[in-house]
Amino acid sequence: MLGFNPKDLDIYRKAFTHRSANKRDKEGNPMNYERLEFLGDTMLSTIISYHLYRQVPSGDEGYLTKMRSKVVSREHLNELGKDLNLITYIDSKISKDSFGENVHGNLFEALLGAIYLDRGYKYCERFVFRKVIEPYVDIERLEGKIISYKSFVIEWCQKEKKAFRFEVYEDSGNESVKHFSVKLFIDDKVIAKGRATSKKKAEEQASKRAFYALQDKMS
Amino acid sequence: MLGFNPKDLDIYRKAFTHRSANKRDKEGNPMNYERLEFLGDTMLSTIISYHLYRQVPSGDEGYLTKMRSKVVSREHLNELGKDLNLITYIDSKISKDSFGENVHGNLFEALLGAIYLDRGYKYCERFVFRKVIEPYVDIERLEGKIISYKSFVIEWCQKEKKAFRFEVYEDSGNESVKHFSVKLFIDDKVIAKGRATSKKKAEEQASKRAFYALQDKMS
Structure with missing residues (x-):
């Protein structure tokens, strides 16, 4: 699914560990995906920003900000996580059916954080291109010029x-x-x-x- | 000041061109630092996020978000831009004295965007470490444990x-x-x-x- 070989599997395990699993690392810190989600959220924003910057040379700061917020919207992130079916890998004490919609987007962000820590910025960028930008981001649609x-x-x-x-x-x-x-x-x-x-x-x-x-x- | 040799000077020229200079590129698009500022803003946020993630293994998502917003606050960015004296390089039709405080932070962000475009993520990260994190970011102070x-x-x-x-x-x-x-x-x-x-x-x-x-x- 990643399109490359992960090096440190522990980071990916963390990316799929829900807080309800109540796990802790060797130092006693809570071990779940929330910190990775923090990291993945900002990585995604940066990668999308750069893509928009390059793709739309005529777009000013306001335009770029608006387009970015469409791509990284909660709804869109949930859709991405669902498409990759990330919830099947979750380690949690809560049953999969009782999660809300947002778990999909959160797992997607955590996965991006894990990729960054494991393989660095370039791999993370490539993953976002392959899984987000190539299939979903197109300016015409974002601008509402083409709905379907x-x-x-x-x-x-x-x-x-x-x-x-x-x-x-x-x-x-x-x-x-x-x-x-x-x-x-x-x-x-x-x-x-x-x-x-x-x-x-x-x-x-x-x-x-x-x-x-x-x-x-x-x- | 950068600590490395820039490759494409045009990008840096753009990073110091204010909209009042009314410049346009070959394609007729406005040529000023506002789009680079958009890019630099998100780069800075990502680099600081990663630093905090690594530095504070015990900090949860809420803690990391709070600490990041302290580092990338408008006030702090203005201070950084002022310390580097970026406004001396500005190309503008407005006199330097009539700019508000925010021009300093804006130029700092635009410069980061230019470094990213010119030399890539690693250079941008190194610059932020040298100019922001090493001299200004320390957890004890951000947490308010040490004021001075x-x-x-x-x-x-x-x-x-x-x-x-x-x-x-x-x-x-x-x-x-x-x-x-x-x-x-x-x-x-x-x-x-x-x-x-x-x-x-x-x-x-x-x-x-x-x-x-x-x-x-x-x-």
Whole structure:
């Protein structure tokens, strides 16, 4: 899931230890993910800031701040943690069902903190690019210009009198969570693929990729 | 002042360009330090967070957040910018005297953003260690346990019946800003030295160093 080999597994264990497990380290300090969450929260903010800075040269400080807060919103972080299914790894005395929504985002942040401590800034940045920026962050959508890439693609095909279809199949591989793969055909040619934990997300991803692949023609 | 060779001078020029200079880059985007300030603000926060995480293994998330906000307070940032005398480099249509206090902190943040873009995370971290953490961040003081190292040292000397004196001399070297050097003698032996832009700060720095040098005896 990480895309690299972790060096110090203890740090990752900590990142999945809930305070209810009541664990302590050798020095007697509480051993749970809350301190790592503190670290991961600020790492994420910095990495996203740099990405936005580079991506939008015309955006002023206010614009960049607003866009960043959309990406690192509580709701978005929870979605990220859920997609990675982080809660399956949690060590806790509380049953998994009785956690609120925020545990997903908290675990995601703690995992980022652990990656930073284990492998440093560059690895953390790469992980955020692969898991957050590449699949979820796009300026057009953040700016509200494009709400759904799928609708955008459909409208474009209708206008251009092109046939399109989405072919969806379940494709969970070795993963415990259900996954869906999607192929988007335009005029019987595969234009883009997507894969995600829901049919809707996979279609959206394929549409987004089609949007970028066909950008010159579409805009 | 940086302690390393900058590669891309243009980035640093931008870090000192005020919006009143009304400059634009080749693409026509406003060219001033505000976007770099956005970047530097988050870099500083991350670097300080990591330092606190490592320094205080017993501090929980709430403690770490509180300590961080003390270090990155507006007042503290302004002090840092002033100590480095950053405003002398500003490119602006406004006279230097008519800026408010915050320009100092803003320039400091913009400079951090420039260092990150020019040389990357590690250089930025080293700069923050050398200019912020080493001279200014200490947990005892942040926690309010020690308000002034100088008073602490004086009280200790009086209690232990030791003679002490501070020897201060002006020592501006090649710098345009006035600097003071201080030697702290205890029982006629130089225990620690300090150097800063005011007599008071230099004495405090020497006292802090004496505190750490004599820690076993003092506590």
